[in-house]
Amino acid sequence: MGGWVPGRMVDWLRGSDRPSAGISTTGQKPWLRTDSRGTCPVPEEQRTWTERWLHWCAQEFGPAAPRREIALPGFVPAGFTGTQEEAELLVRQVGAVMGADVSRIGVLLVDSPEEVQGRKHQVGEYRRVLGRAVIELDRRVAARPDSFAGLVAHELAHARLVGEGRVAGLRISHGEEERLTDLVTVYLGMGVLSANAADDYVKAAGYSVMPVGELTDRMLTGRRDEPLHRMGYLSPVEYGYALACWSTMRGETDPPWTRHLKASVRDALLRGLEYRAAPRQAGAG
Numbered sequence: 001m002g003g004w005v006p007g008r009m010v011d012w013l014r015g016s017d018r019p020s021a022g023i024s025t026t027g028q029k030p031w032l033r034t035d036s037r038g039t040c041p042v043p044e045e046q047r048t049w050t051e052r053w054l055h056w057c058a059q060e061f062g063p064a065a066p067r068r069e070i071a072l073p074g075f076v077p078a079g080f081t082g083t084q085e086e087a088e089l090l091v092r093q094v095g096a097v098m099g100a101d102v103s104r105i106g107v108l109l110v111d112s113p114e115e116v117q118g119r120k121h122q123v124g125e126y127r128r129v130l131g132r133a134v135i136e137l138d139r140r141v142a143a144r145p146d147s148f149a150g151l152v153a154h155e156l157a158h159a160r161l162v163g164e165g166r167v168a169g170l171r172i173s174h175g176e177e178e179r180l181t182d183l184v185t186v187y188l189g190m191g192v193l194s195a196n197a198a199d200d201y202v203k204a205a206g207y208s209v210m211p212v213g214e215l216t217d218r219m220l221t222g223r224r225d226e227p228l229h230r231m232g233y234l235s236p237v238e239y240g241y242a243l244a245c246w247s248t249m250r251g252e253t254d255p256p257w258t259r260h261l262k263a264s265v266r267d268a269l270l271r272g273l274e275y276r277a278a279p280r281q282a283g284a285g
Contacts, residue, residue, distance in 0.1 A: 040275045041268040042241045050242050053180055054249070057187040060166055061099070066250045070189050071097050072260045073196070076149050082142025084109060087152075091135070094152045098188040100160050106134040123231065124151045126158035133163050147231060150197035153190035154232065157181045160188070178233045186242045192257060195239035195265045197231045240268020248276055 040047050057065075071094070080086055088107050095102035112123065123138035135155040141148045158181055161167045167177060185194040234242065243265070247255045253273065258266050 038274060038278045039271075040241065041237055041271040046238055047241065049179075050183070050238070050245055053183050054187060054242070054245050057184060058249070061160075061184075061187060063249075065099065065188055066246055068099075068189055069097055070257060071149065071153075071193050072257055073146050073193070075193065076145035080142065080145045080148075082109065082139050082148065087137060087142070090149060091152055091156070094149060094156055094190060097190060098153065098156050098160065098185075100156045102156070102159075104133060105156075105159060105163075106132055108134055108136045109139045110136055112138050112140055124155050126155045126162065133159060135159070141231075144197075146193050147197040150185070150190065150193040151231065153185040153188075153194055154181055157184040157188070157190075160184060175233070182232050182234045182239075183242055186239070186246050191239065191243050191246060192260055194232060195234075195236065195243060196260075196262045198234060198239055199236040199262045199264045236262065236264040237268040240265045241272040243269045244272025244276060247273060253277065 042050070075093070076090060077086070080090070084107070087109055091102050091105070091107050094100075095105075106129070123141050125136040127134055127136070135152070135158075137148070137151060137155070141151055161177070161181060161184060167180070170177075172180070182194060185191055232239075240261075243261075247253070247269070258269055261269060
């Protein structure tokens, strides 16, 4: 069974995305964006993958699902520390948003070994033990409560896909199933927290800067002494386009919840909405 793991999955990076010590005035300008307005923020293959699987989600979970409650930052109760009782309550809350029956799902909290801290490692898993479904959650992620909710959402998406037998007949690889699991969190209302968990960092200032060219919000506002925590199989940009498509399904052209997204995700969402609103040539899109 799947869980959130390294690479695009769970990636704990320590300064690997820092810009070079100096910026050349004669070479490539990292503050210039090479793409033009009105273009899709993701490659064509990813665009078609996202749209195809969101359509599949609508068939599987019903077209009314996107119009349910959305989980936003602050969804996790104040003072959350990741105790067993708090984790079980959060699983029930996330399950209510995602339409998941969690009454027969056990919650197991684990502490990742010290030797894996600062490196890529799996922080969650959905599996069956003696015929009972169990979601395993890394207690250390609880220090970032909204990301912990995103982790719970990913594992409950497995419960809805695997536990309910929805992927049994699909001929897809393990990696694609994991990416579909992330996409299901978007379709079932947990996408804002899942997307933010894909680009989680501590700010040195109380504001955000929209990405410009290759310069990210973290490069410009993030604390250099704090690591970047990335979880999930979809990148922030891929999440952004998925949220743009999901917004269209909700009938939203200017969703009010975009302000809750990390700048990298919000930028891709806005570009995705602009792309989807643009006139298409016959047969395109």
